[in-house]
Amino acid sequence: MEFPIIEKMHIHSLDGELREATIHKKIGANDYLADYNGVKCHAIYNPFVNHFYVDDKYGIIRDKVPGRNEPCR
Numbered sequence: 001m002e003f004p005i006i007e008k009m010h011i012h013s014l015d016g017e018l019r020e021a022t023i024h025k026k027i028g029a030n031d032y033l034a035d036y037n038g039v040k041c042h043a044i045y046n047p048f049v050n051h052f053y054v055d056d057k058y059g060i061i062r063d064k065v066p067g068r069n070e071p072c073r
Contacts, residue, residue, distance in 0.1 A: 011054050019036070021052070027042070031044065
């Protein structure tokens with residue numbers, strides 16, 4: 001696979017509706033770094049239907065992890 005991949009993918013927050021998103025790189029076994037509407041998140045690939053599924057609801061990747069003494073918000 002050549003990155004970035006820009007194509008229509010199933011978007012979790014839209015109940016699986018197809019929208020254009022970008023896959024930037026492979027993170028792990030069937031785990032990809034995706035970008036949808038400026039939100040970095042996880043995505044998986046389903047080879048049986050040849051589509052990516054972007055989890056922009058629960059799979060959001062934050063840039064900064066809160067430190068030990070910082071409050072979680």
